[in-house]
Amino acid sequence: MARITLSINRRSVLAGGTALAALATLPRMLRGQNRSQVLVLGAGLSGLQAALLLQDAGVEVKVIEGSQRVGGRVLSQREVPGNPESGGTSFSPGYARLMSACASHGVETIDLTPIAPYFMQRDLYLGGKRIGGAEWALHPLNPFPEPLKKIAPFQYLGAAIGPRNPLTTDDAWLAAENAALDMPLDAWLKKQGWNDAMIRMAYDIDPGWGDSAQDVSTLMMLGALRFAQTQRELARGKPMFLTAKGGNQAIPEAMAHALKNPVEFGRKVVAIEAGKSGVEVRCADGRKYVADHVICSFPATTLRKIKITPALPPAQAKAINEIGAQHITMMHVVPRSRFWEAEGATPGMASDGLINMVIAERKSTDPEVVTSLTVWLKGRNALQTDKLDRKAAEATVITEFEKLRPAARGQLEIIAHHSWQRDEFALGDWAVWHPGQITAFSGVIGKARGQLHFCGEHTAVSNRGMEGAMESGERAALEVLQSA
Ligand SMILES: Cc1cc2nc3c(=O)[nH]c(=O)nc-3n(C[C@H](O)[C@H](O)[C@H](O)COP(=O)(O)OP(=O)(O)OC[C@H]3O[C@@H](n4cnc5c(N)ncnc54)[C@H](O)[C@@H]3O)c2cc1C
Known part of the structure; x- marks a missing residue:
């Protein structure tokens, strides 16, 4: 059974319902044989969320990561008193997926x-x-x-x-009727x-x-203000800001700990090639992995450095190459x-x-x-x-x-x-949609190509930051399950 929602966020409940329905329709053969191999690239929140959902669905999953730690853009500085954050800083009770991950994996939250x-x-x-x-x-x-x-x-x-704010819902920043605000x-x-x-x-x-x-883009800023407003509404009567005990990095660490197959570190991906019999992934050290499906959770900044064969459609490649990073x-x-x-x-x-x-x-x-x-x-x-x-x-x-x-x-x-610019596995921080890019890129940037799927905060629809990463991982896992 997938553990994906708390009943805090109406949108998340809807998302959770969809996830459960998809798990139920997973072809019996696949579940029975536990045969489908999924390789997740990147052990940040989005990749780990995708991997755990697939594992819960009975799919065999492996996660590989370029650096020597999990968490990606969640980084707690434990050498500094109080574990301050260099990445994902705080979250709210309305981060339903992140809260659920804390509850499921025994991570205590601290009320700020x-x-x-x-x-x-x-x-x-x-x-x-x-x-x-x-x-x-x-x-x-x-x-x-x-x-x-x-x-x-x-x-x-x-x-x-x-x-x-003219945007009244969390996904309105993507609606065609608001395109003039891009x-x-x-x-x-x-x-x-x-x-x-x-x-x-x-x-x-x-x-x-x-x-x-x-x-x-104005749309990006209005979307962020709308998301903040939603979080305030969902938090009514509860503490607004939370962190994890031991630093927010404790969340991806606990998620990784729940994986049956340990994350493999030091695997810098340099090429992805999709063929008829699966997807092959090559690392800088010459190591190769083959899987039925690959979920790539890299930010656009590092993804654009990877050789993808067959080449992505021009509009998607342009989106990955040109979207900004803070x-x-x-x-x-x-x-x-x-x-x-x-x-x-x-x-x-x-x-x-x-x-x-x-x-x-x-x-x-x-x-x-x-x-x-x-x-x-x-x-x-x-x-x-x-x-x-x-x-x-x-x-x-x-x-x-x-x-x-x-x-x-x-x-x-x-x-x-x-x-974050000098971090070779980030090459910048959160996605920045420059003027015109939401209209031009949002529909294609995270689109699956055959058995190659994409997630990461830059592909999120209704959430931002850490919860956006979790939402995108959930969506990618569902894509795999639905296409199996
Ligand atoms: C300073 C800062 C403050 C923030 N504050 C907040 C906040 O208060 N609230 C909030 O909600 N969000 C905040 N965020 C944003 C949030 O941390 C991110 O949106 C989220 O963690 C992104 O997760 P992700 O899985 O999409 O990407 P990532 O965490 O970047 O995961 C991608 C993973 O892929 C790996 N990788 C990349 N390229 C390769 C490669 N070629 N080969 C192998 N591995 C590779 C990386 O090492 C990484 O582990 C903040 C971020 C920063 C940096």
């Missing part, structure tokens, strides 16, 4: 509600100068109109657009009356997708003192310089204790530090931090550092 109020405590640094929360509403650099003038720049987009966010915001200063302050100094509002670099800093108290400031910050944001992690039993500081470099800032070697990049960030906050001088030690 007690520290939620601290999360938005970030002093603003513009042009190198600190602007305290109380000063912002009247500050000459504040471009926002009333009644939202008091809102911090990083909260403004959600506050201003969220309540007027335009640059910058241009759309101007149609809503925004000026350049507002766009810069609310988006470009801390871009969630792309390097600026010019290179992200540039993100994370550094985890342990402060030697509570230097912010000397400044009369908060430990967290947002800036329009090299450091987009700093989140004060409070991952001990006492929310007053700051266990580490997570430095986020996004978009062009992440690319800029990627040009330097590791030590030089860290020195540049520390210098910038200390320039903005002199009390931090000598107080910062970087314990962990992860550039």
Whole structure:
């Protein structure tokens, strides 16, 4: 029996019902002989979800992974106090599949509600100068109109657009009637009356997708706001943000542990060839695998480097080659003192310089204790530090931090550092749909070709991030079961 849903999310219940129906219709011969071999490429959440569903259906599954760990873009820094995340950071109770995986595989969740109020405590640094929360509403650099003038720049987009979001369902970002919104966010915001200063302050100094509002599709941003709204509605009366005990990486680890065939590590895939008798997969070390079906869970960034034979149809190949990936670099800093108290400031910050944001992690039993500081470099800032070697990049960030906050001088030690662009098995972070790409690519990017199937967060329909990955793995497993 597949374990795929909790009764939290109506859409997930529907998805779960479909999954169970598909399992029931799995050809008796296949189930009886347990013969169908499926090879899953990649041990991130999407690949593991697909593998476990197939295993539960009685199918023999093998998972191979290029790196030496499971989790992919879920990466907990266990060498840093409190296990802060360099990847998938938090989730909500409405992540039905992820919650179900935690429940099924014995992963405890931690309720972040007690520290939620601290999360938005970030002093603003513009042009190198600190602007305290109380000063912002009247500050000459504040471009926002009333009644939202008091809102911090990083909260403004959600506050201003969220309540007027034209997308009313989680999959509406893919609906043909919304295709006109597949335009640059910058241009759309101007149609809503925004000026350049507002766009810069609310988006470009801390871009969630792309390097600026010019290179992200409005539909993508509205889809993300809609998903966040759904999560808030589903969480009513429950804690909004959760993490896994031991770090979120404990979730894929527990999922992998439940596989009968252990994940094979160090298998960097370089070629996939589909033939009449199955699909052959070749690795960089010359190793070969053959399977009746292959599910490839790689992000588009690494998938585009793989030789696929026969070649994918041009529209699909173009989609895989051209969809964007967010540039993100994370550094985890342990402060030697509570230097912010000397400044009369908060430990967290947002800036329009090299450091987009700093989140004060409070991952001990006492929310007053700051266990580490997570430095986020996004978009062009992440690319800029990627040009330097590791030590030089860290020195540049520390210098910038200390320039903005002199009390931090000598107080910062970087314990962990992860550039997603430099990670050869990610080559970037979450998918970014540039203007026009949702209309052009969403229908083809994850389409199965014969016995070759695709999953991964970039192929999700109704969910995003970690739950999007899980949704896509479920869909790929169902494709295999239905085509068997
Ligand atoms: C900084 C950051 C913050 C995030 N915050 C959140 C959040 O708060 N909430 C949320 O829901 N989501 C968040 N996400 C997104 C979420 O983590 C991802 O969407 C999700 O984990 C993607 O899973 P996936 O299975 O699609 O891909 P991946 O996790 O990337 O899995 C793909 C796997 O394939 C392997 N692989 C790739 N290429 C090859 C190859 N050639 N050969 C062999 N193996 C290969 C990789 O090593 C990897 O294990 C965040 C991500 C990051 C990086």
